[in-house]
Amino acid sequence: MLDILDSIVPTVLFFSAPLILTALGGVFSERSGVINIGLEGLMVIGAFVGIVFNLTFADTFGDMTPWISLIVATLAGALFSVIHAVASVSFFADQTVSGVAINMLALGVGVYLTKVWYGKGQTDMVAEPFNSQTIPILSDIPIIGPIFFEGIYVTSYVAIIIAFIAWYVLYKTAFGLRLRAVGEHPMAADTNGINVTRMRYIAVILSGALGGLGGSVFALTIVSNFSHATIVGQGFMALAAVIFGKWHPLGAMGAALFFGFAQSLSIVSSGIPVLEDIPQVYLLIAPYVLTILALAGFIGRAEAPKANGVPYIKGSR
Amino acid sequence: MRQVIQVTSNNRLFGIxxxxxxxxxxxxxxxxxxxxxGHNPIEGYVALWNGAFYDAFTIGETVRRITPLILTGLAIAFAFRTGLFNIGAEGQVIVGWLAAVWVGIAIDAPMIIHLPLAILAGALAGGLWGFIPGLLKAKIGVHEVIVTIMMNYIAMYVSNQIVRSVLTDHSTSTEHIASTASLGSEWLQALTFYSRMHYGILIALFVAVLMWFIIDRTTIGYELKSVGFNKHASKYAGMNVSKNIILSMVISGAFAGLAGAMEGLGTYGNVSVISGFTNLGFDGIAVALLGANNPLGVILAAILFGVLKEGAGEMPSAGVPTELVDIIIALIIFFVASSYIIRWALLRFKKEGK
Structure with missing residues (x-):
């Protein structure tokens, strides 16, 4: 049993980290009332920038390269999401449509530039990816040590810490209260002197930053290069985690961990007696089926923020 | 956007x-x-033009590229008319493709029965894939966008599993469909130097007329539109809102399923394990949006995007990566979706002109 946990927990954390980060981005955006179908595209941009920066500056920054790559990718994601904010907040574009366009644009730009800069459809493998490591001292704790602190990616813990920070920001600060107010009843928030447009811009840009971070973590831990097939559906799975987690940062984290668990089961199940016989397809579709069931109210009702998806036009009712 | 679109459609000129x-x-x-x-844009666009219209072969290929785009565009436009956003055309295409090929392989019948049956199977599978989100929307009020996205992935993984373990023995693509279920036409092929053009284009055009007829000429269409404009007023007027929502999603799904059937029975003749989406469904969103959810508009928009997509294949000859076209299409979506600002600029321009 311990052996199984030993092999499964690090894999779960490994697969979940990008999902957690991106889902947190989704929580910020949707809590402010802006639907973000574009999470997938934001991850693509993050993955692309993270990989390209890493390839270009590996010699300059040495060991620090992956961390700096993450920061740069986060900024790139934030910058890219401004397009979504402008279209859906200022120009009252349909948020779903704008999100779909973000996804197409991100993949187009990423692959286009890859071909222009590298002359082929995919980049080389990065020289400085994140490697799994064993955390000293903590890994010596009996039982828990080997499960949680051996062969682990530090980025997984970064993701979990950010989830708690996000929870604190959304639920324990005035800023968080305002952000949620804007997503529930923008007119009331406006009447109370909250700048709805500004809050929504901030929320969408935060989602871009976290989506970019999630994408670069995915690229720098799991695949190590960029091509059109680097991010295929992780953004949508993060979106599922947002909903399955009921638009709550810790809920989204839990959902992302669970989806990461389902993904890793589909990979390691062949080694586990009970799971061997379950066809892989059930594990692959589990996150999506569960999300639909959650929405339908079979697993606790998931209620979206009231004003989610509705552009706020001052003076209209 | 709905508001903005309504305002624009009041003014024909802006609508165009x-x-x-x-x-x-x-x-x-x-x-x-x-x-x-660092590329020459004129060379790039000339290459794009040649990629789509160079000779009979490329024109044939362009037509076959346009065929499913018309259908997914119509699917999304149809749902839009009832105020529903069917982002699940992608999944409906996949199940339609699978079902059509399945019937194409498994059944032995003369063409007059086999072909319509295979096409119908595609439409039914797509319709079923639209029925589930429609039902959840109508009965429990679950937002159709999220459900259809999830259904896309379920479609992909389930279809892959069926190809691998039901239709074949762990192979990545099925055998070819029986010739009695094929939409391929020797006549069209001979006409276009053996491109993969097939009779599907006729079906796509027929469905466009069908959509126009349903929406503009029948009581069903009137009710569907009415529910799209105002659910509560429709209910007050005695319409069955739930029934209309479900019906709209089923018809929309069936159109998208047909797009899959066109690919399965016309272009490829089989179905393969896929690692990512076909993108037909997502491109359909662009088509519907640009076509203003109007059948004729959808046909024109599908032609434009089909030409861009097919022509893109030739762009590398001018050194330009094919992805440029994806960027262009994404930008066009942004511009149409942000039509509010274009309208504002136009009005401003007009005022200053006076």
Whole structure:
């Protein structure tokens, strides 16, 4: 049993980290009332920038390269999401449509530039990816040590810490209260002197930053290069985690961990007696089926923020 | 956007100007991108033109590219008319493709029965894939966007599993469909130097007429539109809102399923394990949006995007990566979706002109 946990927990954390980060981005955006179908595209941009920066500056920054790559990718994601904010907040574009366009644009730009800069459809493998490591001292704790602190990616813990920070920001600060107010009843928030447009811009840009971070973590831990097939559906799975987690940062984290668990089961199940016989397809579709069931109210009702998806036009009712 | 679209459609001129301006802006942006990345935009666009219209073969291929785009565009436009956003056309295409090929392989019958049966199977599978989100929307009020996205992935993984373990013995693609279920036409092929053009284009055009007929000429269509405009008023007027929502999603799904059937029975003749989406469903969103959810508009928009997508294949000959077209299409979507600002600019321009 311990052996199984030993092999499964690090894999779960490994697969979940990008999902957690991106889902947190989704929580910020949707809590402010802006639907973000574009999470997938934001991850693509993050993955692309993270990989390209890493390839270009590996010699300059040495060991620090992956961390700096993450920061740069986060900024790139934030910058890219401004397009979504402008279209859906200022120009009252349909948020779903704008999100779909973000996804197409991100993949187009990423692959286009890859071909222009590298002359082929995919980049080389990065020289400085994140490697799994064993955390000293903590890994010596009996039982828990080997499960949680051996062969682990530090980025997984970064993701979990950010989830708690996000929870604190959304639920324990005035800023968080305002952000949620804007997503529930923008007119009331406006009447109370909250700048709805500004809050929504901030929320969408935060989602871009976290989506970019999630994408670069995915690229720098799991695949190590960029091509059109680097991010295929992780953004949508993060979106599922947002909903399955009921638009709550810790809920989204839990959902992302669970989806990461389902993904890793589909990979390691062949080694586990009970799971061997379950066809892989059930594990692959589990996150999506569960999300639909959650929405339908079979697993606790998931209620979206009231004003989610509705552009706020001052003076209209 | 719905509000903005309604305002624009009140004014015929804007309704036509906004898409045209968006396309032009998209193409200009594409030219600028080519210039920045060190390519000659004129050479790039000439290559694109040649890629779509160079000879009978490329024209044939362009037509086969347009065929499913018309159908997914109609699917999304149809749902839009009832106020529903069917982002699940992608999944409906996949199940339609699978079902049509399945019937194409498994059944032995003369063409007059086999072909319609295979096409119908595609439409039914797509319709079923639209029925589930429709039912959840109508009965429990679950937002259809999220459910259809999830259904896309379920479709992909389930279809892959069926190809691998039911239709074949762990192979990545099925055998070819029986010739009695094929939409392929020797006549069209001979006409176009053996391109993969097939009779599907006729079906796509027929469905466009069908959609026009349902929406504009029947009580069903009137009710569907009415529910799209105002659910509560429709209910007060005695319409069955739930029934209309479900019906709209089923018809929309069936259209998208047909797009899959066209690919399965016409272009490819089999179904394969896929690692990512076909993108037909997502491109359909662009088509519906640019076509203003109107059957004729959808046909024109599908032709434009089909030409861009097919022509893109030739762009590398001018050194330009094919992805430029994806960027252009994404930008066109942004411009149409942000039509509010184009309208505002046009009005401003008009006022200053006076």
């Amino acid at each position: 100007l906004v898409p045209i301006i968006s396309v032009l802006l998209g193409l200009i942006a594409g030219a600028i991108i080519m210039m920045i990345s």
